[in-house]
Amino acid sequence: MLIDTHAHLNFVAFDKDREKVIKKCLDNDIWVINVGTNFQTSKKATEVAKSYPEGMFASIGLHPINLDTGLVKRKIDELEGKSFENEFDYDRYKDLAESKKVLAIGEIGLDYYWKPKTAKKKELFKQKQKELLFKQLTLAKELGLPVIFHCRVAHQDLTTFLLENLDIKPEKAVIHSFVGNVDELQKYLDFGFYIGFNGIIFKNIEGINFKENIKKTPLNRILTETDSPYLIPPGVESERNEPLFIEYIAKEIAETKNIDYDKMAEITTENAQKLFSL
Numbered sequence: 001m002l003i004d005t006h007a008h009l010n011f012v013a014f015d016k017d018r019e020k021v022i023k024k025c026l027d028n029d030i031w032v033i034n035v036g037t038n039f040q041t042s043k044k045a046t047e048v049a050k051s052y053p054e055g056m057f058a059s060i061g062l063h064p065i066n067l068d069t070g071l072v073k074r075k076i077d078e079l080e081g082k083s084f085e086n087e088f089d090y091d092r093y094k095d096l097a098e099s100k101k102v103l104a105i106g107e108i109g110l111d112y113y114w115k116p117k118t119a120k121k122k123e124l125f126k127q128k129q130k131e132l133l134f135k136q137l138t139l140a141k142e143l144g145l146p147v148i149f150h151c152r153v154a155h156q157d158l159t160t161f162l163l164e165n166l167d168i169k170p171e172k173a174v175i176h177s178f179v180g181n182v183d184e185l186q187k188y189l190d191f192g193f194y195i196g197f198n199g200i201i202f203k204n205i206e207g208i209n210f211k212e213n214i215k216k217t218p219l220n221r222i223l224t225e226t227d228s229p230y231l232i233p234p235g236v237e238s239e240r241n242e243p244l245f246i247e248y249i250a251k252e253i254a255e256t257k258n259i260d261y262d263k264m265a266e267i268t269t270e271n272a273q274k275l276f277s278l
């Protein structure tokens with residue numbers, strides 16, 4: 001068994017054949033946490049989870065890039081659907097979290113990949129993201145739920161933010177799709193966080209050594225994920241990624257760690273069960 005701890009079967013990319021895709025997962029002993037990125041996709045993830053007696057779960061939250069700050073121009077992501085929200089409606093998300101199928105708050109965090117044009121706007125953009133993060137970490141704390149972090153080119157700010165806000169710093173969390181250096185990785189490990197690896201580990205990104213990151217992450221802190229429909233692993237012939245292809249990630253991690261694939265699958269499954277109280 002494998003658990004895809006970060007997928008988006010809740011996105012419009014799966015509207016036409018969602019049931020088929022989920023059946024393939026369940027037939028192959030793959031459980032999935034579908035992750036929300038705004039209210040609409042959070043609600044969808046929850047509905048999907050509720051309609052299956054086992055194997056489908058949800059995480060809810062407002063992705064930093066889906067906060068409409070008016071400071072950067074972004075096109076609507078056609079795989080995701082309509083994306084932007086003016087503000088985080090705390091109570092509406094809290095109501096959604098009443099379902100037992102909602103296991104976490106996420107994906108939430110900081111994303112500095114998109115850059116506003118002036119220094120002043122850049123600062124405001126960061127500020128607004130931090131305010132949003134603060135509200136959502138408060139909700140996670142209130143509900144006693146773990147957190148799924150999205151952090152893109154903002155590790156320094158995220159670790160500083162968490163250290164400056166210790167009262168809302170989660171005890172249980174994962175840094176999903178980790179892209180960073182070994183020092184940044186170590187800070188998260190020191191926090192007790194898990195590290196999520198997906199198909200991005202097959203890419204060449206300047207200054208990033210994914211093999212080294214996998215080696216440096218203790219086995220009991222590794223989570224496997226696909227981030228479907230994004231990040232198709234090399235060698236897979238498909239127009240979009242699916243949780244079924246999670247075995248490519250588990251295999252790569254097993255090889256890098258030099259351990260048996262089955263053992264790897266067992267450990268990462270246990271890790272996910274532990275973090276999300278599954």
Ligand SMILES: [Zn+2]
Pocket residue numbers: 006008035107227
């Ligand atoms: Zn995602």
